[in-house]
Amino acid sequence: MEYSPVSPQAEPAERAAEAALRPSSLVEFEGQPRVREQLGLVLAAARHRGAVPDHVLLSGPPGLGKTTLAMIIAAEMGVPLHITSGPAIQHAGDLAAILSGLVAGEVLFLDEIHRMSRPAEEMLYLAMEDFRVDVVVGKGPGATAIPIDIPPFTLVGATTRAGLLPGPLRDRFGFTAQLDYYEVEDLAEIAKRSAVKLGFDLDDESARVVASRSRGTPRIVNRLLRRVRDYAQVNNGGRVTEELSVAALELYEVDELGLDRLDRGVLEAICLKFGGGPVGLSTLAISVGEETETVEEVAEPFLVRQGFLMRTPRGRVATAAGWAHLGLNPPQGAREGLFP
Known part of the structure; x- marks a missing residue:
């Protein structure tokens, strides 16, 4: 096969196409119908009053559309969007600089808000309620707090671990949305819409193949x-079929339920190396050559959600369904729904 030289315009066009995969309005936002309806009402009411919308807290696993919703809020209100993250704000002065630079009505998107430092968090309380920050000048007995008014703004906080947010911060959000994993039908629609933006045709069967292996997550749909x-493009002249979609995802070691190499490695280690468990997290991580955080935060949540793995006080245990997915016969205890 002959390959033509890469056009200088190809890479910018590709980046623009990938950026365009995000929906730009609530109408285009597939899935999460309850959140979409509730958020739409909040924004419509704010536009009717001519006021800024209430502060919004978005929580849920990674890849479900929290950043996209923040962009949509700004677009629906016709205002600028400022994006930052909790880990980037380690001092109250960092937050004061951001807040003082906002324009009236602007949306401030604060990703991973639960990782913000405590001094900045306490400054945020006052900013959210009274649109004011107190900047302390000097040290010791001579220190003086100078109040600085900031224009009305909407804070959109995003977190993957809502339980780590302190109550006083959580209570200051006027609207809280919990994003759930998507249904396969919704993911298939997202796949077809993204295919159009990427410039190729995707039939219903191929879209469903991609959607069913995407772990309920739009971000993974677009990646696959x-x-x-x-x-x-390499093997079939750019034409996508159901059979080709299956072959492509098998090449990248993504099986029919969405398990990838790491997921299967963890499950096989528990079943084949440790007799189904229980096995400790650190031992399991060493056996698959990964960090404990990777196993615990990347592989385990999906395996537990699929019913293939169970966390117990004694360690990780493979369920009967996990054995069956690998095509193995489980021990007698697992067949009976019990664990070693």
Whole structure:
């Protein structure tokens, strides 16, 4: 096969196409119907009053659209969007600089808000309620607090661990939305919409193949879709079929339920190396050559959600469903729904 030289315009066009995969309005936002309806009402009421919307807290696992919703809020209100993150704000002065630079009505998106430092968090309380910050000048007995008014703004906080947010901060949000994993039908629609924006045709069967292996997450849908596109361009002249989609995802070691190499490695280690468990997290991580945080935060949540793995006080244990997914016969205890 002959390959033509890369056009200087190809890479910017590709980046623009990938950025365009995000929906730009609530109407385009597939899935999460309850959140979409509730948020739409909040924004419509704010526009009717001519006021800034209440502060919004978005919580849920990674990849479900929290950043996208923040962008949509700004677009729906026709105001600028300022994006930052909790880990980037380690001092109250960092937050004061950001807040004092906002324009009236602007949306401030604060990702991973639960990782913000405590001094900055306490400054945020006053800013959210009274649109004011107190900047302390000097030290010791001579220190003086200078109040600085800031224009009305909307804070959109995003977190993957809502339980780590202190109550006083959580209570200051006027609207809280919990994003859930998507249904396969919604993911298939997202895949078809993204395929159009990437410039190729995707039939219903191929879209469902990609959606069913995307772990209920739009971000993974778009990632797998690009790999299917690449496979089709190299092997089938760019034409995507159901059979080709399956072959492409098998090449990238994504099985019919969405388990990847790491997921299967963890499950196989528990079943084949440790007899189904229980096995400790650190031992399990060493056996698959990964960090404990990677196993605990990346692989385990999906395996537990699929019913393949169970966390117990004694360690991780494979369920009967986990054994069956690997095509193995579980021990008698697992067949009976018990664990070693």
